[in-house]
Amino acid sequence: MKSGPGTSGLILNEPLLWEKGKKGRRGMSIPTSDVPEAVLDAGLTGAGPDFPDLSEIDIVRHYTRLSQWNFGVDTGMYPLGSCTMKYNPKINDKLAATPEIASAHPMLDDGSVQGTLQIMYELQKYLAAITGMDAVSLQPSAGAQGELAGMLVFAAYHRSRGSVRTKILIPDTAHGTNPASAALCGFRPVALKANAQGVLDVQAVADLMDDETAGIMLTNPNTLGIFETNIRQIADIVHAKGGLVYGDGANMNAIMGIVDIKKCGVDVMHLNLHKTFSTPHGGGGPGAGPVCVVRELERFLPVPRAVKDSEGYRLEFDRPESIGRVHGFHGNFSVLVRAWSYIRSMGPDNLKKASQLAVLNANYIKERLKKDLHLPYDRPCMHECVFSDLFQHENGVKTLDMAKRLIDHGYHPPTIYFPLVVPGAIMIEPTETECKEDIDLFIEVVQQVVAEAREKPELLLQAPVRTKLRRLDETQAARHPCLRG
Amino acid sequence: MKELSELEFPETIRYTEDHEWAAVDGDTVRIGVSDYAQDQLGDIVYVEMPEVGDMFEKGDEFGTLESVKAVSELYLPMGGEVVAVNELLLETPELINQEPYGSWIVEIRPTDPAEYDELMNAEDYIEMLRG
Numbered sequence: 001m002k003s004g005p006g007t008s009g010l011i012l013n014e015p016l017l018w019e020k021g022k023k024g025r026r027g028m029s030i031p032t033s034d035v036p037e038a039v040l041d042a043g044l045t046g047a048g049p050d051f052p053d054l055s056e057i058d059i060v061r062h063y064t065r066l067s068q069w070n071f072g073v074d075t076g077m078y079p080l081g082s083c084t085m086k087y088n089p090k091i092n093d094k095l096a097a098t099p100e101i102a103s104a105h106p107m108l109d110d111g112s113v114q115g116t117l118q119i120m121y122e123l124q125k126y127l128a129a130i131t132g133m134d135a136v137s138l139q140p141s142a143g144a145q146g147e148l149a150g151m152l153v154f155a156a157y158h159r160s161r162g163s164v165r166t167k168i169l170i171p172d173t174a175h176g177t178n179p180a181s182a183a184l185c186g187f188r189p190v191a192l193k194a195n196a197q198g199v200l201d202v203q204a205v206a207d208l209m210d211d212e213t214a215g216i217m218l219t220n221p222n223t224l225g226i227f228e229t230n231i232r233q234i235a236d237i238v239h240a241k242g243g244l245v246y247g248d249g250a251n252m253n254a255i256m257g258i259v260d261i262k263k264c265g266v267d268v269m270h271l272n273l274h275k276t277f278s279t280p281h282g283g284g285g286p287g288a289g290p291v292c293v294v295r296e297l298e299r300f301l302p303v304p305r306a307v308k309d310s311e312g313y314r315l316e317f318d319r320p321e322s323i324g325r326v327h328g329f330h331g332n333f334s335v336l337v338r339a340w341s342y343i344r345s346m347g348p349d350n351l352k353k354a355s356q357l358a359v360l361n362a363n364y365i366k367e368r369l370k371k372d373l374h375l376p377y378d379r380p381c382m383h384e385c386v387f388s389d390l391f392q393h394e395n396g397v398k399t400l401d402m403a404k405r406l407i408d409h410g411y412h413p414p415t416i417y418f419p420l421v422v423p424g425a426i427m428i429e430p431t432e433t434e435c436k437e438d439i440d441l442f443i444e445v446v447q448q449v450v451a452e453a454r455e456k457p458e459l460l461l462q463a464p465v466r467t468k469l470r471r472l473d474e475t476q477a478a479r480h481p482c483l484r485g
Numbered sequence: 486m487k488e489l490s491e492l493e494f495p496e497t498i499r500y501t502e503d504h505e506w507a508a509v510d511g512d513t514v515r516i517g518v519s520d521y522a523q524d525q526l527g528d529i530v531y532v533e534m535p536e537v538g539d540m541f542e543k544g545d546e547f548g549t550l551e552s553v554k555a556v557s558e559l560y561l562p563m564g565g566e567v568v569a570v571n572e573l574l575l576e577t578p579e580l581i582n583q584e585p586y587g588s589w590i591v592e593i594r595p596t597d598p599a600e601y602d603e604l605m606n607a608e609d610y611i612e613m614l615r616g
Contacts, residue, residue, distance in 0.1 A: 398486065417554040423525065424486075474553045478530035479578065 004445040005076055006410025008466040014065040021054040028056070069468060071412055077434055077442055081384045081415035081427025082175070082223055084253045084275035086358075091345055092278060092338035101337055106329035110314040117313035120306035120330065123340045124290075130343075130351065131249070131269060132260035133292035137301040138336055139327045143250060146270025146289025147181035147217075149302050152323040153268055153293060154214050154244050155185045156300040160321065163242060165214035171200055172421050173222035175248045187214050194421060198224040198377040202233045215243035220264070221251045221382035223419040225362065225427070235265020244268065249292075252276040253431065254359055254383035257352030261292075268293050277339035286332035288339070302326045357432035358383040361439055365428055368443050372450040376422050384429035388422050397453040397460050399424040404471060405452065405463035409445045492520040494611055495586055499562070499604035502613065506586065507562040507604055514563060514601065515589035518550065521614055523585045526552040529578045534570040534591060541565065543600055547591060550581070563600040565593035 054062075072078070078085035096102060104113050124136040140146040151168075158165045168187040170178050172194055179189035190208060195201045205216065216238050220228040228234070235245045247266035253276045261269055273279045273288040281287075293301060303322045304315035315330070330336075346354065359382050366375065366385035373387035389399040403413035403426070415427040430439055453460055464470065494500070498508040504522035508515045523529065531551035541547050543564040550557050569592040574580060580588040595601070605613065 393486070420555055420557075475528035475530060475579075478528075478551075478553055 002441060002444055004409035004411060004441060006408050006466060011068060011468045012065050013468075014062060017052040017054065017059075017062060018050075020062070021052050021058055023053050025053045025055050025058070027054060027059060073433075076410055076412070077430070077438060078412040079414045079428045079430050079442065080412060081225070081386070081429040082250065082418065083281070083415065084251075084272075084358075084383070084429060084431055085281065085412075086253070086275075086278055086431040087433035088278045088280055088338070089342065089345065092341040095341040096334045096337040102334065106333075111312070114313050116330065116333065117306050117315065119337055119340050120333075121308055121313050123336055123343070124306060126340070126343045127271060127290055127292060129348075130256055131252075131271070131292050132262040133266075133269060134262070134295040135298035135301060135305075136290050136292045137303075137305050138288065138290045139302040139304070139325070139331045140270065140289040140291055141327050141332050142287040143270060143272040143275075143289040144177045144181060145326060146272070146291045147177060147246075147248065148184055149289075149291045149323065149326050150246055150268040150270050150293075151181050151185040151187065151217075153291070153297055153300045154187070154246065156321065156323050157244060157297055158214055160300075161242075163211075165212055165243070167213045169205065169208055169213060169216040169238075171216075171218050171222065173198065173200075173224050173226075173419060174217060174219045175223060175250050176418065178217045178219070178246075178248060182214075182217055192216075194222070194224070197379065198222070198226045198421075199228050200230060200234060202230045202237065205234045206237050209237055209241045209243060211241055213241065213243055215245055215267075217246040217248065219248035219251060220266075221254050221384075223251075223427075224377055224386050224421070225251075225254075225381040225384035225429075226377060226379065227254075227382055231264045231266075239265065244297075250275060251383065254355055256355040257348060258355055262294060266294075267297060273335055273339040278342040279335045279338040286335055288332045288335040354432045355383070358430075361430040361432060361434060362428070364436075364439065365430055365443060369446055372447050373426060383431070384427055386419065386422050387426040387428070389424035389426065392450070392453045395453050395457040397457050399426050401457075401460040401463060402426070402446075402449050402453060405449045405460050406445070407464040408466045409449065411442060411445065487524050489521075489611065489614055492524060493586070494520065494607040496607045498586070499601060499606060500610035501560065501562045501604060503560045505560060505562050507601060508586075508589070509598075509601060510592070512598075513568055513592050513594050514565070514598075515592045516547075516559075516562060517589045518559070518581060518585060519610070520585045522557075523582050526550060526554060526557060528553050529581045532574045532578045532581070532590065534574070535567050537567050537570060539567045541567070541593075542596075550578075559590065561591075561593070562604055563593065563595045564597065565595040568592050568594050 073085050073087055104116050120138055127136045140149045166188055167190050168182045169192050170189045171192040182189050192204055220231055222228055238245050244267040245265050247261055247269040249269045249271040252271055270289045270291045274281045299321040300323055303319050304317045306313055307316045362381050362383050362385050366381050374390035376388055399416045403416050406413050417425055498506045500506050504519045506517050506519050529550055529552045533549040535547045541561045545561050546558045547561045548559040571589050
């Protein structure tokens with residue numbers, strides 16, 4: 001039997017910064033002051049912040065050790081469903097670090113940053129071409145802010161027509177942040193249930209859509225990893241009642257170059273550059289969630305946008321009907337550069353191929369694991385597949401236990417307990433960047449975990465057992481979080 | 486998670502499809518979530534409650550339960566005015582896991598007391614859970 005990459009290696013302990021060091025220890029020597037002391041304003045004096053007393057090597061070792069506890073796509077497979085944890089090619093970082101790009105000051109005038117503006121202008125064009133939408137604003141700084149900007153566009157559109165709309169339809173297979181984004185814009189989310197096939201019923205939409213409803217906010221492919229085949233009919237129903245269609249682009253990695261979003265009837269969509277377009281995920285770094293719209297809604301997009309005229313590229317602010325600013329300056333520009341780099345280095349054919357492989361990989365896993373894990377919706381999936389822990393119930397093993405055991409075997413666990421429509425959900429998204437050999441190994445490891453669940457369930461209840469720290473008390477952490485060092 | 490036979494469903498109270506329970510206490514009704522609901526949710530870590538004086542209609546969302554797995558909405562089994570909230574749950578939400586039927590979340594004065602009779606009894610609720 002092959003084993004996964006997991007092992008217990010040389011992993012060093014590391015205390016908090018305040019628990020190490022020694023009073024008086026310092027990281028650098030400051031020369032004695034040669035200016036006369038002066039009396040400071042009382043407001044500027046007093047006890048300073050409580051910095052730990054550390055030397056340079058203390059700090060370097062501290063952060064190096066912490067980094068060794070980390071797990072990322074560069075370390076191993078990270079099949080976190082709904083998050084598209086694809087590999088981020090290093091050329092993206094190389095381009096973003098080019099001094100001409102990285103050092104440009106945000107307050108330089110347009111004439112001095114033509115290259116910067118060209119990248120933004122071209123990225124707007126590429127994202128429009130990939131989605132089929134007409135106009136793009138790169139300003140939103142994350143997926144959820146893209147959703148919020150999109151919902152503000154909904155609100156601005158209805159206001160411009162003197163139409164009062166208080167509700168919005170949101171399927172239970174939409175992304176978890178959708179209801180919050182809509183509610184922030186004053187729309188009351190009305191839940192729509194997916195049918196037995198895991199997709200929306202046209203009739204269910206028709207029954208709920210009325211002239212007080214701003215539209216529908218759906219995710220396609222949805223969070224079950226299934227393509228909403230009735231999207232066009234649903235859009236027609238919503239449009240007939242004066243509503244708009246929001247398409248959450250979180251799952252765009254399944255359909256790049258294959259589906260024309262505008263032809264599906266979608267009016268507004270955001271993209272998560274850190275998912276589909278290989279820019280870094282989180283880790284405290286900035287994100288980007290460009291929002292794409294049809295021509296009729298272009299006037300409401302957040303400002304500024306990059307435009308091109310006979311004199312070159314410039315940022316355009318003069319859009320009186322715009323929802324305004326959602327970010328400063330050029331947006332999270334270094335993220336935009338990485339997405340531009342990815343699109344340029346892939347080209348249209350390879351972007352399409354990436355989606356095809358992402359879908360193929362997910363279906364391969366679904367077919368090979370469906371005897372081991374319960375598959376609630378047994379039909380072709382898109383870029384992710386959703387299992388549940390139903391088969392393991394008889395041994396008292398739950399989704400959480402299997403997820404923890406996968407850590408022992410060297411894998412980041414898949415998304416668990418989401419989507420909510422599947423109790424005990426295990427949502428696996430391999431992405432296109434895992435090769436067949438690595439996917440085969442992952443499948444074998446999941447099968448081993450399933451065998452362990454049958455043969456020695458007590459081991460799974462203890463997992464992880466190879467890690468530096470054992471199973472953490474998530475309940476205690478949520479009830480009594482300790483947020484300070 | 487437990488089997489249905491391991492869960493308790495008192496016959497003296499009524500239930501909803503969304504797994505809330507309602508219990509008449511004089512002219513007010515106390516609302517909580519069923520043993521099945523707490524078992525499905527897992528360890529509850531936070532309860533978001535309405536304000537005393539808030540008015541709701543039957544089926545309105547009146548709060549949320551946050552567990553280590555997910556956040557779930559709470560729907561009111563009957564319309565009415567909130568006359569009390571169980572503040573004990575703010576600091577000790579685990580009481581819902583420990584005693585789902587002792588841990589009422591809100592107490593309401595129903596607009597239409599007859600709505601109580603429309604709710605499921607224990608037998609019907611168990612039947613629904615069996616599917």
